Amino acid sequence: MSEHVTESGPTLGDLQARASAWIAGDPDESTRAELQALLDAGDQAELLERVGVGLEFGTAGLRGIVGAGTNRMNRAVVRRTSRGLADHLLATVPGAAERGVVVGFDARVDSEEFAREAVAVFAGAGLKVRWFPSPRPTPLVAYAQRVLDAAAAVVITASHNPPEYNGYKVYAEGAAQIVPPTDAAIAAAIEAAGPAVDIPLADPLASELVAPVPAEVVDRYLGELAAARPDTPGPDLTIVYTPLHGVGGELVQRAMGEAGFHDLHLVPSQAEPDGRFPTVRFPNPEEPGAMDAALELAREVDATLVLANDPDADRLAAAVPDGNGGYRLLTGNQIGVLLTDHLLAGTDADRPLVVASIVSTPMFRDVAAKYGAHAEFTLTGFKWICAAARDLERAEGRSFVYGFEEALGSSVGTVVRDKDGIGAAVAFAGLARSLAAEGRTVRDRLEELYRRHGLWVSHQHSITRPGSAGLAEIAQAMAVLETQVPEELAGQQVLSSLDYRVGAEERPPWLEAHDMVALELTDGRALIRPSGTEPKLKIYVDLRGELRPDEDLDTRAEELLQRAAAVATDLAAFVGLN
Template sequence: MPCRGAAACSALAPTLPSARTVAAGGQPMQLPADPIEAARTWARHDPDPETRAELEALIARGAREELAERMAGTLRFGTAGLRGVVGAGSNRMNRAVVIRASCGLADWLIERGLAQRGPLVIGRDARLSSEALCRDAIAVFAAKGLEVRHVPEPCPTPAVAFAARACGAVAAVVVTASHNPPEYNGYKVYGPDHVQIVPPVDAEIAARIAAAPFADEVPRVDDPLAHPRVRPLEGLRERYLAALDGCLAPRPERPGLRVVYTAMHGVGAAYALAALERAGLGAIEPVREQIEPDGRFPTVRFPNPEEPEALALAHALAERTGADLVIANDPDADRLAVSVPGRTGGFEPLTGNQIGALLGDHLLEHASCDRPFVVRSIVSSPLLDRVAAAHGARSVATLTGFKWIWHAALELEGRGEGTFVFGYEEAIGFSVWSQVRDKDGISAAAVLAQLAERERRAGGSLRARLERLYRAHGVWVSVQHSVWRPGLEGRREIEQAMAQLAERRPETLGGAAVERVIDYREGAQARPSYLGRAELVELQLGESGRALVRPSGTEPKLKIYVDLCAPADGEIARIEREQRERARAVALELARFVGLEG
């Protein structure tokens, strides 16, 4: 398996030219402070009759509290771009918000002298509003004079990230809300380096969005898909799969691994099934009820493969067919979930940290480059650090989000400090090759399936390989506890919880002493750029583990992560069970400490 590195297929991020001022096409949008008057002003300029009528109905009812929430500023760039509930208002995901966001992005590209250096690539998932939002974005980009390459059909997010590199794009946009519930949508932006935008670029683009006029004043072409500056990206799937072949081991002569696959009603099936076939498996059985794209997600309440109920149909099919492995993508196919036969029957999901340890160990074992390094998000298990050390490799931690993982990979390679081999985050996001500078659930599925087949042929399994890692590096157990707090009041409660940790810290957690506290809101100047300032607090418990607290970047919740390690001096299943119970207790104790229970 070749060790290609982050910069193997194109140059590193271009040096950005200095900015020049560009007119947005009208006066900057200004909204009154009063929520009803703000809603009335927004509605007058909303080009979408449906959301305009939605706001007007709320105004007529005098729904001040709801309007205050809908008009509470504008959607902000979070962990994965703009994301929010679809609906009317400046603080919702809708056509007006996308039009203004596209205006700001286009103006930033023009200011930086990038607009004429290459195309902008855009794609979308299969959510109910994605096609309309994508057309609006294209209409703005074309009117601004940008060359646009659009994927004509719903497609995986990693395919758009791949296309950005393949086309030498100056930027890329994906209209997607990934694994969020059906009522959400989002707007994900990749910069000239084909990585999701990070500071200061995100703030610069946000400033251009803030300077944009009302949506109905932003220039747009009438028929964007027929415009001469807009061309479809044909044959993207074939190009992606052909490139993926270089990342895979040779196909086994007599494959026998039996796999159940689900696309979770998303856009991954055509890519993933073809990738798994190229990986060389014995049999691939798709979950028919979930194989076609459907933005209503009719068989799952929450289309997140981390949720046990989301995998119920796949597990049932795997039991009926005697499968060896369950593979699931989330709706935009940038994440990978894996389940294996349980110790006492049925199927059990592996955690993102377990998959990350398996993939990292496998890829480092077969890396053929000098000074390989792996990258994990700070909230992902330190087990990868120990695995990397055993292979003589470096392990680097970054802020949460794949934008930081790939920012670190490019920075380290650019300084000649080694070659990127693997990156992951505990939320089942994995990067196994450098053609896609983001998490990619399709390529990761193919590589992991080949690992599973290799272990099967040797008389083992993924679980057995994981237990070998535990024997060598300790039994690591990770638990995440989320406290949901929607709405403006919920946002204030989460802010108060984080403020609590700035004022005082617990002395013990789960009976272990808190030996060190790292507040990532402070001291950023002394850390690498990819581990800079963040709303994150880490409480270290010595060799036994740690706990971390942060607000979610995409959802209204506070996240608590607990990683505990115990010696593998007995039955692994028993040690895992005991450590998991202890980790849950630590998470609940910490939630109570910051005043957020439930």
Template sequence: MTATTDDLRARAQAWIADDPDTAMRDELSALMTGGDWKEIADRFAGRLEFGTAGLRGVIGAGPNRMNRAVVRAASAGLCAYLEQTTSNAKERGITIGYDGRRMSVELARETVEVATARGFRVHLFESVEPTPVLAYAVKRMNAAAGVMVTASHNPPEYNGYKVYWGNGAQIIPPHDVGIAAAIDAVGALMNVPLLPFEQAKASGLVTILGKDLEDEYHAEIQKLLVAPSTTRDLRIAYTALHGVGDRHVRRALATAGFTQVHSVASQAEPDGAFPTVRFPNPEEQGAMDAVLDLAREIDAEVVLANDPDADRLAVAVRTAPGSYVQLTGNEVGCLLGHYLLEHGPKDPKRTVISSIVSSPMLGAIAQAHGAHWEHVLTGFKWIANRAMELENDGYRFVFGYEEALGYTVGPLVRDKDGVSAALLAAEMTAWCKAHGRSLIDELELMSRRYGLFFSRQVSVTMKGADGAQKIARIMDGARANPPETLGTHAVLAMQDLARGERRVRGGTVEKLALPPSNVIAFELDGGHRVMLRPSGTEPKIKYYFDLREVMGEKEPVHSARARGERMLESLVEAFLAYVGPLGA
């Protein structure tokens, strides 16, 4: 039922009375004075959901936005949950980091004030840090939990609150549900005890983290290299996209011997306004323009880019003088997986993990190397937690990746790490160069050895409450009316991860082992597949397409690739035509 103006006014006034932030109170009052009830309705359409990555949303006043009030409630709920579930939680404390986005410092301090008022020790970074450094610090400090204030690769108007468990990985059930319930029970914010930030620091409860911990992290990531004797004669162009990665990536590369590293100066320092790029996600059109211009200027052999919190990595390679092609997340993931399995230590219990929406090629690579491979739900928390389960069974975790530019090498960081991934990508490129080939050449060799895989993702942004309803209609429609064919391909089975079922054409129903998730996958003849799911961090629905094409023994790669691309394009068109009416 649509809220009335009077109802919205009452709710907004109640929020203003409880909001600790003067600027946010004024913002909401101005909206009321201006009569922008549609905007107010969206801000009060619900409370920002504590979900896949904790909290993430547009900065602004109201329960459906990121602000100090929402973070105060989240921090109080997190502390209450830790008190209920974790022994010595207060003594072990909470490790808190933040990036360079708008309000990151204020939201981190809000968390400190709530936690210390309840008697929790806090390990607080003295300045902005990458998300993987925070994840490393949670384990290093033996903290009960961690909080990273970041919106990762989202647009400038966003911020977020990412929660880590004491094992250094992002939270999974039952902790996410338990924390959300504890947040619901917080009550009026005016009753949440606070210890003002300066008093908190003076109390002895706050430990400041800085150079010593960074030095440890950097010493550890150097141990991930597998070919340290390979020549480092490589020209690299790099950008931090106004994020926090520049000094870390340049330090890591310099320590490993890469001396020809050139960084985009205009994007090197953290700046939450992102003045030179509208959408600081290296997957987005135009985000890599500045670093590609730099690459052409210096004739770089490889291009590296992090997102603003440096947990993701993009890679582009030179194909001819002045010409570069950006690799997909699947291509980088499979290249790194192949490189680590081919050249790293050999043992029968090696394991690699990828998300269900990532290319099946990593599985083929693992099989060829006698390594164990699994796929897990979307989200790096599932990769990290499954890796720890397998380690408990004697496996050695080598590598994990998801197609959205997320990679982790070994057990050092239990989350995606764009800093160590940049280091390994540089070494891999240098190794290929030393052997007379490029990453493009390496991909061709891999395609002949493991099969030619094609992947594509189509993301459709659907903002606001109306967009959320449309996404829900598409997902519900796909469950209720699955297609019998998509283009020229018969649909052989449908996997519905929310119901934990695989429905085979003809009526057979099988149980799935993966945890419940709002994901639907259609299995097609020929071994192809299509998946759809709502994004857990953005107002988007995402569609994933995977095909595997068999090459003729002496067939040129370009011929097989052209054939596969035509098949893929046809499949995408057929699927988009199918989902169109579902969202009407």
């Protein structure tokens, strides 16, 4: 999501006119009243946030705070977005009406209502609709599109954002997230859709075009997950799992049981879907405190492994015993490196391919090389990981085995052309079981990999600047790097730089022009970019150090992490956002 305003900004009169026009086209009495109250109060600052810009449809679809106005998620926005998508499909995809659209939603407070709006619009446009009438994981919806050969899929979800958010995620060609220029074409169709109140609707309960997704799709999904991972005989493990009030619990329990994991303990306070997320303020397993309840239960049952999904179950977090009676959370990079090693060791694929986002650890490439696999880096986002996988499968005959990003996203095989926290959870449990059969632990294996390939550490530094003014600050910070880069950062010499905003014609399509700059350092690299879904500037630093045979892993890692944090601080200061 991004926002654009003129240099001087719209006047109060402009904002009042926009608000009045939006109210006239809004089918929802509550959001009409909400915006009218701001209009009556003459609250220019709040009107600027609500109607000064609109939620911009991009490759990630839409995501924003639920409320009234063009820059919020609401029924009118969902209705217009669905009509624009429907028009785009009917105009560009052969057989789109018959192939239709799959619709799913997560457990957020407004998700079912928004999903019903989408179903009504698609059917009203003459598209067949297959939908999940109850909350379901995002990867299952993407899978359903693939096996039903639908023209597109829509998931109403805000993934791991706070409870006041919701979103609209789109899958299209190849049952994968959209990439440019499809996003721009859909955005243009949305712009042309007209007022929400004028958009034709069908009754989701009465239309012959609407039906639930067949129940056997779930069985097929679980069967394909089993075929995509290595067979890992070994002892049963005591595993603690939390869906973080999300929708992953049911399918994770089924998948784990079918894989032979029967000692699975769900965190009771977080087991049921609840879009209010009552035990966590920020339902992201990366956030401090989000995993506390799971770790407490793990200590009670002496768990071998702790696993968590985010609320729409497309990400996987994990924790393992630390050897001192506690548990240590693994980073997304550590999970990615471990699964890269595990899945490549267990594959018989010809010309294996693994793909990671460019902000993920460079260690991934070293691990892949040991198995003779081709490792590819892409721009951030699984849309690019899957686009690269499909292109390299077609052009070079490669076999995609695994993809990951440092933000806890993993995709095991080609079951889902997006990140899938359910498939990743069972694959990671299999890794732990195969090690247990040899008398080793996940932590043992991670240390072996560090000693073989070098100890890579990763530090991420995020700077939040909310609102339109904040986005302008972030843009100005990135502009600094158009004309100059630092000579050194915290003692690390800057050896070279690569500005991804230019030179795209010399790179593959999954490394297209992007608002990001990479700096090669003496012992690693640093990258800086704005977030694609939040008002943040993100800095990623990866440093490598040797781990001597007699050297303690934790002590050496902490030393490197402090150096990486200093690099990030210096880079933030250089662009004026310290």
